[in-house]
Amino acid sequence: MKIAVSFLKSPDSKEKTIEKISSSTADYIHVDLMDGKLYGEKNFDKEEMYQLLEQQNKPLDIHLMTEDIEEYIDYFSKLKPSFITFHIEANCNPLKMLHHIKQKQIKAGLAISPDTKLEKIIPYLNEVDLILVMSVIPGKGGQSFLPCTKNRLKELIEYQKKYSFLINVDGGINNLTINEVKQANIIVSGSFICYSKNYNETIDLLRNQV
Numbered sequence: 083m084k085i086a087v088s089f090l091k092s093p094d095s096k097e098k099t100i101e102k103i104s105s106s107t108a109d110y111i112h113v114d115l116m117d118g119k120l121y122g123e124k125n126f127d128k129e130e131m132y133q134l135l136e137q138q139n140k141p142l143d144i145h146l147m148t149e150d151i152e153e154y155i156d157y158f159s160k161l162k163p164s165f166i167t168f169h170i171e172a173n174c175n176p177l178k179m180l181h182h183i184k185q186k187q188i189k190a191g192l193a194i195s196p197d198t199k200l201e202k203i204i205p206y207l208n209e210v211d212l213i214l215v216m217s218v219i220p221g222k223g224g225q226s227f228l229p230c231t232k233n234r235l236k237e238l239i240e241y242q243k244k245y246s247f248l249i250n251v252d253g254g255i256n257n258l259t260i261n262e263v264k265q266a267n268i269i270v271s272g273s274f275i276c277y278s279k280n281y282n283e284t285i286d287l288l289r290n291q292v
Contacts, residue, residue: 083264085285086110086143088252088272090125097134099276104138106281110164111140112252112270117148120172121220128157135161143268145193145252147220148172151179159186167191167214167250170202180209191250195220196228200237207245213238217263218253227254232262239265260291 087108089099103111113135118124135142135158142163146154151174155166166183170176170192183190191212192203196219203213215234218225231251238249251263252270263269271288278284 083266083289084109084268085288086112086250086252086268086270087275087281087285088112088114088270089276090114091273092276094276096131100134100138102276102281104140107285108140108275108281110143110268111135111138112272113142113144113158113163115144115146115148115154115158117150117154119149120169121147128154132158132161143167143250143270145214146172147193152182155179155183155186159183159188163188165189165191165212165250167193167212169193169195169220170198170206171195176206177209180206184211193220193252194234196230196234200234204241207241207247210245210247212248212250212268214250214252215266216253217251217255217259225254227256227259227262229262235263235265255288257287257291260288264291 085108087103092099116125144163144166146168151168151172180190189211192210193214195216217227217231248267250268251266255269255271256274275284
C-alpha cells in the first residue's frame, strides 16, 4: 500500500504543509482542487497552486473536484503528475477526458462519492488506471470515515480481478480506520498526518497497521 498525504486541512499554511509532505516518506502529495461549483468552496488559485507544487519533487496525485475538467487537466498536466482524477458527476464526457489525460502520459482516474452508484463507472473500468473511492462526503477535510466504504471496496476488488486499475481510498483515514481499507493500493490521509508533530512517524504508524 502506498500513502498519499492531502494538505486540504492543516494547522500550517499550504506552502509549509506541502514542503513538509514533500520532505516526508509519503509516496504522493494528494492535491484536492475544488472550484466551488461541483463540491465545497473554491480552495485554490490556479497560479498560486501551480507555483507551490512545481517547487516540489514528490509525485503528485491530483484530484479534480471541478466542473471544467479539461481546463484543469491542461493547466496542471504541465506539472507531470502521476495521476489526474476527476468525478464521474462532473459535466463532461468521461471517456473523452480519460483519453485526454492519458494522451499527456499521465494515469487517469475516476472518483466516486459515497452516494455514487458503482454502475455509473462500470462502462469505464477498461479505460481507467485508478478509481478513487471517497470515504467521506467530498468538499471538506477532517471528516470521519464512512463505514459503508468497506463494502464498496469489496465490490471494487471483484471488478479489479477482471480489469487493470488501482484503488485509492480518500477520507477519514487514521491508524484505526486504515484496517478497513487495507486491501486498497493507495490511501489518502490528510488531517491525521498534517496535525501530527512528526509526519514520518505518523506515516510509519499507518504503514505498520497494514
